[in-house]
Amino acid sequence: xxxxxxxxxxMPSYQSGKQPADQRAIKLNLNENPFPPSKRVFExxxxxxxxxxxxxxxxxxxxxxxxxxxxxxxxxxxxxCGNGSSEIISLLFTxxxxxxxxxALPDPTFSLYENVAARFQVECVKIPTREDYAIDLNxxxxxxxxxxxxxxxxxxxxxxxxxxxxEYLVCHYSxxxxxxxxxxxxADPKNSAVPLIHQYDNVIVLRTFSKVFSxxxxxxxxxxxxxxxxxxxxKSKNLYHVNTISQQLALAALKDKEYLNTTINRIKQxxxxxxxxxxxxxxxxxxxxxxxxxxxxxxxxxxxxKELYEAFIQRNIYVRYFDSxxxxxxxxxxxxxxxxxxxxxxxxxxxxxxxxxxxx
Numbered sequence: 583x584x585x586x587x588x589x590x591x592x593m594p595s596y597q598s599g600k601q602p603a604d605q606r607a608i609k610l611n612l613n614e615n616p617f618p619p620s621k622r623v624f625e626x627x628x629x630x631x632x633x634x635x636x637x638x639x640x641x642x643x644x645x646x647x648x649x650x651x652x653x654x655x656x657x658x659x660x661x662x663c664g665n666g667s668s669e670i671i672s673l674l675f676t677x678x679x680x681x682x683x684x685x686a687l688p689d690p691t692f693s694l695y696e697n698v699a700a701r702f703q704v705e706c707v708k709i710p711t712r713e714d715y716a717i718d719l720n721x722x723x724x725x726x727x728x729x730x731x732x733x734x735x736x737x738x739x740x741x742x743x744x745x746x747x748x749e750y751l752v753c754h755y756s757x758x759x760x761x762x763x764x765x766x767x768x769a770d771p772k773n774s775a776v777p778l779i780h781q782y783d784n785v786i787v788l789r790t791f792s793k794v795f796s797x798x799x800x801x802x803x804x805x806x807x808x809x810x811x812x813x814x815x816x817k818s819k820n821l822y823h824v825n826t827i828s829q830q831l832a833l834a835a836l837k838d839k840e841y842l843n844t845t846i847n848r849i850k851q852x853x854x855x856x857x858x859x860x861x862x863x864x865x866x867x868x869x870x871x872x873x874x875x876x877x878x879x880x881x882x883x884x885x886x887x888k889e890l891y892e893a894f895i896q897r898n899i900y901v902r903y904f905d906s907x908x909x910x911x912x913x914x915x916x917x918x919x920x921x922x923x924x925x926x927x928x929x930x931x932x933x934x935x936x937x938x939x940x941x942x
Contacts, residue, residue, distance in 0.1 A: 585835075594698040596693065599902050600895075608925060610916040611902040613765075613874050614739070615796035617848070617919070619831075620841040621795070626834035630827060638824040642816070646829050649836050650804055654776055659809040663814065665823045667764060667790045667803030668694065670815070674786065675702040677814050678758050679728050689715045692737045692762065693805075712829035715739045715868065719751050734775070735765045738904065738914045740870030745773045754783050761787045766847055767794040768853075769871035776806050783808045793873060794846060795835040796906035800828040851871050853917045859927050863934055873922050874916045880934065887911050890933065897929050 599611035611893070623639065643663035651658040664670040671694060679685060681703045687695055689708035699706040709721045715736075722730050735742040752759055759782075761775040766789070778785045786807040792798040802824060805815075835842075857867045857875055864880025879890050891903040891913055902914040 586937060587796045589700065589703050593697070596697040600900055602898070602900055604898060606898065608918060608920065608922045610918050611900045611914075613793060613872070613916045614798050614800075615845070615849070615873065616917065616922065617796055617845050619796040620835050620838035622834040622838045622841075623831050626693055626830050627827070634820060634826055637826070638811050638822050639824060639829060639853050641824075642824050642828055643824050644811050646824075646833050646836075647803075647804075649833055653836065654806065655913065656776065656779065656806055656926060657809070658804055658915075660779060660812060661804060662807070662812045663802060663804045663824055664815075664819065666801040667762070667788050667824075669803050669819070669823065670788060670803050671698055672701075673697070673815050673818055674729070674758075674760060675704060675867075678811075679704055683729070684725070684727040685729045685731055686722050687731040688736065690715075690738060690904070690906065691731070692733045692764075695731050699832065711739070715741055715745075717741075717743060719747060721756050729759045729760060730755060731762070732816070733762040733764065734773075735769050735871040737872065738874070738876050738902070738909065740765075740868055740874060740876055742769045742773060742870045742871035745775065748773075748775045749778065752778055752785060759785050761785065761786055764790045764793055765872035768850060768873050770885075777778065779806050779808060781938075783810075786811060792831050792837065794842065795832070796845070797831065797835060800817070802828050802832045848882040849917050852920060852923055855916075856917070856923045856927065857926065860930070863930060874914055876912055876914050883939065887913050894926075896927065899926060899929060 594794060601697050602609060617937060637777065646663055647661040648658045662670070664673065675698055679702065684705040684707060685695070686707040686709060691710065696706050707725045707727055709718055709725070711717055711802055717732070717736065732743065734748065763774060773787060775787050779787065786805055788803060788805045790803045791800060808851050852868060852873060853873065857870065860867055860877055866878040868876045870876070879885060879887055888903055890895050894901055904910065904914070
């Protein structure tokens with residue numbers, strides 16, 4: 583009789599945000615882009631030939647990789663596309679770390695890395711961030727782990743490490759360095775680590791179409807590194823792992839830079855506006871360089887972050903609550919549309935004025 587491996591039985595499941603069944607719910611818990619994709623994406627979807635569906639997709643994602651390379655001033659052989667960043671993250675453990683390896687990462691950060699480490703029986707060394715949630719680079723370096731993982735800007739804090747700090751890390755550490763830049767488009771792009779792949783052979787930079795391009799549903803992530811690393815990822819991936827439709831839609835989104843920039847600026851404006859308004863109500867808000875904010879409810883509201891989270895759900899608003907020591911007094915709120923954030927603010931104002939948590 584087949585048995586489930588013991589370490590799989592023991593590992594916790596990755597905890598994502600709730601998916602509300604009510605389509606009218608205000609969904610601010612998964613850091614999705616609240617605005618639609620470029621019109622070019624819809625045009626590409628309508629132009630897909632039915633005959634193309636009976637053929638296998640281009641397993642090298644050649645046209646998509648070439649466009650990504652062109653826009654980021656790298657060569658196509660320095661780009662790898664995957665079935666979401668999550669597939670690439672798993673491949674990193676398969677190709678570069680392996681069972682019984684060790685990774686080091688800040689705490690808190692994107693919890694999927696810890697989950698995947700458990701799946702691959704990899705030791706996960708978590709280095710606490712400082713009191714202000716700044717990342718302690720020197721302590722990460724001292725772990726001498728096989729790989730250091732940095733999400734930059736970090737999630738769920740929203741804080742950005744400048745490119746000078748990333749280069750300091752690369753200069754002082756010889757192991758694999760993974761920089762997950764899922765949110766870099768919402769920050770100053772000059773802080774991207776992509777240029778470092780031209781100088782250092784131990785750097786892999788991850789990106790995604792899920793956030794800034796409003797394409798979470800097509801599941802495409804990509805990464806940059808040296809050609810040898812990219813070739814190793816290609817050898818280790820699943821066959822035909824990125825479908826034809828997703829490749830074409832991602833390519834269309836990439837080519838509409840004007841719409842992309844407009845959407846980025848709009849999200850940043852909404853983010854900064856809601857941050858300021860929450861501060862006026864007494865919230866503590868970390869300075870975010872992403873499409874979400876991490877905030878602490880005011881103490882005078884006589885409620886915990888979890889109670890406020892539950893109060894939101896009662897009002898059909900979904901934000902993110904993390905039941906962990908460094909985050910249990912905070913909420914992460916994704917940036918929604920102007921209308922959604924206005925509703926959120928009005929609900930918060932009403933709850934704060936009540937002075938206590940109230941179940942409807």
